[in-house]
Amino acid sequence: MCKVKRSLFCMVCVMSLSFGVLIAKEKKEDNLRARIDVAGGDVVNMLPGKASNGCHVENITWGNGETNYFVITCETEKLSFKKWHKFTFSFIPQESGQVSIDLMSNYSNGGEGQINAHWIYYDDITVKGGKLINGSFDKIMNNFPRGWSGLPKNLVKKASKFRPPSGSYVVKAWHNARVRQVIKVKEKEKVTITFKAMACEFVPAYKLED
Numbered sequence: 750m751c752k753v754k755r756s757l758f759c760m761v762c763v764m765s766l767s768f769g770v771l772i773a774k775e776k777k778e779d780n781l782r783a784r785i786d787v788a789g790g791d792v793v794n795m796l797p798g799k800a801s802n803g804c805h806v807e808n809i810t811w812g813n814g815e816t817n818y819f820v821i822t823c824e825t826e827k828l829s830f831k832k833w834h835k836f837t838f839s840f841i842p843q844e845s846g847q848v849s850i851d852l853m854s855n856y857s858n859g860g861e862g863q864i865n866a867h868w869i870y871y872d873d874i875t876v877k878g879g880k881l882i883n884g885s886f887d888k889i890m891n892n893f894p895r896g897w898s899g900l901p902k903n904l905v906k907k908a909s910k911f912r913p914p915s916g917s918y919v920v921k922a923w924h925n926a927r928v929r930q931v932i933k934v935k936e937k938e939k940v941t942i943t944f945k946a947m948a949c950e951f952v953p954a955y956k957l958e959d
Contacts, residue, residue: 780827781868781951783824784824784854785822786850786853787822787850787942788851789819789842789848790848791816792844794818795821795843796843797840798838799838800836800837801835801837805823805824807822828946828947831947832947833870833872833945835873836945839878840939842937844936847931848934849930850929850930850932852944853924860954861954863955864924864925865951868921868952869947869948870946871919871928871946872886872914872945874942874943874944876941877940878939879933879940881932886904887916887918899926900926903922903926
């Protein structure tokens with residue numbers, strides 16, 4: 750009888766450990782989402798338009814209320830590490846001016862006030878209703894895609910594993926290492942942004958470089 754109880758106890762422990770590992774893996778690898786923020790500074794208010802399946806668009810909700818309308822954010826569903834996904838969203842500027850387009854990601858709690866990095870690959874960015882430069886990232890100037898700003902580590906030369914949509918380069922970005930371009934928009938003229946994204950890498954906070 751004691752042997753049976755010990756066997757059952759061991760089985761429960763193994764199952765619990767396996768389940769715990771599975772949950773940890775899901776948290777680390779299965780919740781990487783692309784996110785694009787469009788910011789109008791303190792000049793251009795924006796209203797959200799429509800979003801394609803698998804993503805949603807809205808004004809930010811973490812501002813002070815009055816400034817929320819100066820930023821539009823679009824976040825996708827969980828992304829695959831093996832397949833590119835295409836998304837589209839739109840917004841309507843309420844004034845003419847310049848807005849910044851930030852390619853980034855969601856993030857997760859890394860403990861002790863730190864956050865984990867959710868790196869996302871981006872490619873084939875197009876804009877209707879504004880002029881975007883080099884949305885394929887293939888025109889390189891000073892070791893970075895022309896028209897964009899970011900860090901050297903954001904630029905990635907494509908390899909076969911990417912199954913690239915087109916061209917020779919992609920960029921990767923996360924919440925604290927963004928890739929940005931500024932475009933001009935016109936009052937009341939809808940802007941539609943289309944992009945392709947794929948999960949890149951989860952990096953826990955304790956492994957992040959300063």
